[in-house]
Amino acid sequence: MVKTVVLSTLVASIVMASPLMKQAKDAGLVAIPADAKELRKLVDDKRNPMTEAKIELGKKLYFEPRLSKSGLISCNSCHSLGTAGVDGLSAAIGHKWTANPHHLNSPTVYNAVFAGSQFWDGRDPDLEKQAQGPVLAPPEMAATREHVVEVVNSMPEYVAEFKTAYGKKVKIDYATITKTIGNFERTLVTPAPFDKFLNGDEKALSSAQKEGLKTFIDKGCATCHTGIALGGSMQAFAITGKYKYADIGDFKGDKNGLVKVPTLRNITQTRPYFHNGAIWTMKEAIQEMGRIQLGQTITDKEAASIEVFFTSLDGEKPEVIFPMLPASTNKTPLPNIK
């Protein structure tokens, strides 16, 4: 066993001789671990360790529309697992068809676990904390903590599952409910051909994808789109030019004007782009980024090449068996669409 590990490490080292692989690693790009145990350790939350019981329960709650005031909106409404973890809209739409008041775009939930912080202004440190926000936000799920707690506790199947997950004395409160959702979200990672490449498989990328990767790094994109998420940190925005669509919405970043860098994983599937979802084509997104972040022109040819590289970030999504949710009881609060 030990010998095998040593040998494979050695093989990996030899393969790593490829100059592009070295350049990518030097640029700070990091692979999703190929080893399942290593990956699980990486995404796990020590304060609330992942278990199958919590993940299954968290999945149900992620799809649970009755957490919302209307009974219509779940986490999956804006971060649909079927459409790469997004809603495909410019700005999110929530309770009573209200658009996000800052005209903010719903970021993908896939690989969100790899981000340094959550929300466009990075105000929450992790998925567990993040999950507390949209459920209560009036233009999103518009619920109250009391509503959520009452809904979950009204259904014996949920109560039983919480007991299985956390022990018989569990208090099914808002924090426990939302942290269970976060626990499920930690499973939503999508290993891609790019990871195979970084992990040493030279053939995992086509030559066009490799050329695009090189352009991507050479142009400086990996300065911000780096790490395992190819994004996820807070950065200054529009530093070398004014953002073309700055007038859409009133989002100004965090207190220091910093904006969360979106992950590039599955980026070919998550249009529209930018925090205000104003850009609908990859080409325009790449060129606008070059102009306002790097102070340089990215030609059509270069943009096309980078776009080809992005296809290597299309990952394999975990299989999700659509959860069958418990039936409402006479104690379950009625939906309120007002």
Next chain:
Amino acid sequence: MVKTVVLSTLVASIVMASPLMKQAKDAGLVAIPADAKELRKLVDDKRNPMTEAKIELGKKLYFEPRLSKSGLISCNSCHSLGTAGVDGLSAAIGHKWTANPHHLNSPTVYNAVFAGSQFWDGRDPDLEKQAQGPVLAPPEMAATREHVVEVVNSMPEYVAEFKTAYGKKVKIDYATITKTIGNFERTLVTPAPFDKFLNGDEKALSSAQKEGLKTFIDKGCATCHTGIALGGSMQAFAITGKYKYADIGDFKGDKNGLVKVPTLRNITQTRPYFHNGAIWTMKEAIQEMGRIQLGQTITDKEAASIEVFFTSLDGEKPEVIFPMLPASTNKTPLPNIK
């Protein structure tokens, strides 16, 4: 093979000696076939025979929000497979948060294949035709035929799947898209303990469930809630009394005033009840039905007993692997939330 069939028929006949089973069958109650092939034959559509390719594609389209004008609403929004095929609302909510103008409740899609006709006024004969309606209805998905056809044809993965399902020369038009959705919906049947009972397993129901079944038949409920769907036909409504909530909405039935009888399968999971979703408890629904359809008082005890019988209609839902939908392309129409 022939011998086996004869023998099992014989065994079934012997078991059918149970008086309650006989009473149930005499009342017109019919089991979902236990045999998978027999069931498939029963639900299949000769004009568009079910195939795995069509079913898989139909499932994607069932979950496809981009068919709607807003890009937000799919068939599954109002007929969610995770919540027994309904939305749990009084009246359906659609595009721009518009409530159904007649205050009609979304009926369950599960076992809808067994209904004699579709919609509360029975205006469509089958699931394929039904699927054409809500996609175009302004208060529902608010799309146009052209939008739907353009969306589907804009994604090469869909085009390829239609070719696999229907042959290379397929014309991916509105009728073909919606009939594929119908094809998937034909798979949504939920065999329950009650079917095992009707198929000869005396022990499939508890004695309380059997007592409830007897009350159900004796009271006359099976007059309308009969057949394999325990419902699904068009019947006169409020014939022995005025419906308590007749003033909610303006639905008056079909041209003859007839109203579709909802299936009782999974009825414990599909509140609220009646065409206008005005009744939130099973007990009130049962008693109101007794009063306005059968002209008799159903006591609390009788209603409770019938309610216990209904738990035997909670069926096993088919496992649905949540479909990963194709990425939009630059040709995919943009969502329009207005």
